[in-house]
Structure formats: structure tokens, C-alpha cells
Amino acid sequence: MGIQESVSDLTPNTGEAPWYHPTGNEMALFEQCHARGLAVMLKGPTGCGKTRFVEHMAWKLGRPLITIPCHDDLAASDLIGRFLIQHNGTVWQDGPLTRAVREGAICYLDEVVEARQDTVVVLHALTDHRRILPIDKTGETLQAAPGFQLVVSYNPGYQRMLKDLKPSTRQRFVAMDLDFPTPELEARIVQHEGGVDSATANGLVALAGRIRQLRDRGLAEVPSTRLLIAAAALVMSGIPLRDACYAAIVSPLSDESSMVGALRDLVDATFV
Template identity: 75%
Template sequence: MAEPYYIPSGDEVAVFEQCHAHQLAVMLKGPTGCGKTRFVEYMAWRLGRPLITVSCHDDLSAGDLVGRYLIHHDDTVWQDGPLASAARHGAICYLDEVVEARQDTVVVLHSLTDYRRTLPLEKTGELIHAAAGFQLVVSYNPGYQRMLKDMKPSTRQRFVALDFDFPPAEREIAILVHEGGVDAGTAHALVTLTHKLRGLQDRGLAEVPSTRLLVATAKLIAGGIPLRRACYAGLVAPLSDDGSLVGAMRDLVDLSFA
């Protein structure tokens, strides 16, 4: 596996490495598209551990994580879920947007996030002892969460938390040059525009443009799409259907690239 491109913003690499060494679970908090998933991919590469990623959602059940019996020909066979597989084989298990899962599903994580490091399989009677190298990592976007969509304190306190945010301008420019394939001047102009668009959050924009959207826009430009058209499609249209907000964002694009 090639090294994932990641530029550290602080001491998050050192903290994660210590968590891995001491078998501590990690929680990544930050806005959508700010680099949380890429960070986990980079750390899995750096630590030499396999990575199993689960995108959490409302319908995610404990059985989806732990496993279930499946019919195979004339017999039923047990199939480990991603959490059980990671614990059994010493992988890093990454639960993306964990609070989207039901609370009764999240409870199955508890025994893996304390001194026990075990996962009971109630349907088979097996107790999996997490192999060396297993680590549980979860992420979520605090800006989206409400009282009914948040972690219980009893769950939160089982994790070491790392806060993420969008990269500073110079680092975001470097990301666009490397990931988006544009020149430094274009990258600088895109980042400057994006900072202006992020300022519209106070005007009702629910979600500001992420670094992920910025990279997608840069790729359109590098592929030959005219700059303003790429910004309309890559930065403006995905963020809102509100006519006034879309108009304000398009105005900023036009002013930036007149």
C-alpha cells in the first residue's frame, strides 16, 4: 500500500501512536471533509496495521458490526462482522460518523474500549479477545449532532479525543497542488475563495465547503473545466439549494475570478 498523503497539523500523529501503543480507543472530532478519514488511513499505513472502515447509519445494527449466521448450501455458517473481524485479526477498526448508528449498536463497543478488550458473540457463545494491534477509532462531526444524536457520556469517556479542523491556508494550498493537480497560483486563488465562502456560515449556510470539495474542484480545473464553471459545480452547487445563498456564493466566485 502506498503512503497516503497527509500533512500533520500538530501532534496528532504522536498522540495516536501512543494511543495505539497503550491500547486506547480514539475519537476524531471535526467537520465533514477536513481530513479525519485520510488521517486514519495514514496512521494505519504508518503503524503497519490493516484497516477496516465502517460508514455508520441509522439502520446499522449490532449484528452488522459483530456478525451473523448465513445460509450456505444446506447449512448455516457464522460470518464475522467488521468489528469482530478487526478484533480477531488485530486490525484498526474505523467507525465513521459513529453517532449515526443506534445507541443499542454503540453499546457493543464498550467491552472493547476498556481493560477487557473483549467482544462477546452472543449467538455463538464465543468471547473474542482482541488481538495485539487491534484499535478502535471513531469519528463524528459535532456540528451535526443534536441531543438525540450524540454519544452518551459513558461512551465518550472511553476514548481519547483528537480535534480536527480545516487546514490553514498554506497547508490547504499544498494539498490542492498535490491532490488536485493544479498549480500553486490556482490553488491559492481557490483557497482564498473558499475562506470567503466559509464566512457565509453566519448567513445560514448549514455546511461550509470542505477540503474534500476543494480538491474535487481543483481536479475539474486540472482536467480542463473552465475555472468559474468548476467552482459552480464543485464548490457552490453541492452546498445549498437556497436561491439567495447560491446567488451569494456565485457572486463571490465571479468577483474572485473576474
């Protein structure tokens, strides 16, 4: 998979701030890490707001943001760059990590454990006091520009069963644990992002609370705040509430017939 398919464009810091409601002291902690050039690891379940948090902090700090979705085929050259053949010869093209190092951007690797270990190793020299990026193919060693920060995220809940970061990698980051907000705050988020009234938002959050109790009863993933917002958006577009819940919450969580039936029963019991 090529660079353009793996990496989002450089996000400009213009317009309004990406909306984010803090759940603790995560904003102050992130600011201090950025001021001191410390790499940050965001740990938390799928859809709890990790990516939105990084987007908000990049805006707040006035730094460009480069986001890299990690996957099994992500190679070190996808991060650092490669030589390209053109009509007049070969030219070097920086990868997204190299661009971030040169420009002093925040580089965000989403779900970093999905990347191969040999790819993750290239981050090590950027996460300690050296803050350098060696480029073997060109013989260049880049010193990170002021403002550069490395941020990674992953979901320890399900990824740890299959793969995890090596201790030598984990200890290079300041770790921040994010989780789903309190029901009151989550309802405010769903209402704000989904555009529904408070009663509907509270109902969706109550449904999520019931389903999340099934985490250890055969449900691999529990409903995220993101799914609740999707259901709210469907409701605002005119889809009946139960149908919106079936499509946006139940179906994404499971294909197993008995579990789907149990989840649909919870929807019906919540919205009588």
C-alpha cells in the first residue's frame, strides 16, 4: 500500500477548534508533554475520542497535524520516504513522518500496534533525548524541528490478545489512559455531535451502558461514543429511533444471531 493510501493530508489549523470535552486533566498533561518534547501514548477503547483529542490539541497548540493509520502492510519506507523514478531520473520523496520531523508537526500514528515491529523501531530515535530521524537511503540524519511531537494510540482491550508493543517501545512514551466519558458527559457529547434532544441522547447513552455490561459475555467490542453519535445522526435525518439503533449500534457489534437478538431486545427495552 502506497504512501498516499496510508496517510492523511497535512491538517491545517484554520477555522474552529475540533470540538472536544475533557474528561480529566488530559489537556494539561498533553500540553506539558508537548512543551518538553515528550512522546505520548493514548490508550483506550475504540471510539472513545482519542483521535478527536489529538485533533483538538493540535489546533490548540497551533501545530500542523499528520495522521497515519497503521496497518499490517505499513513499511518503514511508507513513514520515512522513498526514491521515485521520474522522466528525468530518480528523486527522493519524504514520507509523512519525515515531513512532520522537518516541519515541526504533530505526527499521530493511529492504532500503532497494527504496524510491523520493524516499522515501529524507526520511531525509537525520535522518542528519547536525541529526537533524530536517520534516513539510511539518503545518509541524512534529521534533527526534529521545534514543535515536533510523536503521538501514538492503541486499544489495549482487544489488541493485547493478539499483539502488543515491546516494553522497550512502551517505555519511550508518556501514557495517557482515556475511556468512555461519564453518562452525563457522554449524553452531552452525543447531543452536541449528533444534534438530537437531551432525552434521545440520554436514551442512547443508557442503551450503551446496558450493552457495555456484556463485555465479558461474548461481546468482543462494546458500543463506542462514535456509534452513539452515528445513531443520533440517523435519527436527526428522519430514521426511526429503533431502526437507527439497529443499524448504527447493533449490526456493527456482532453478526452472531443470538447476540444480535439479545442486543435488539435491549434496544426495544430501552425505547419502549
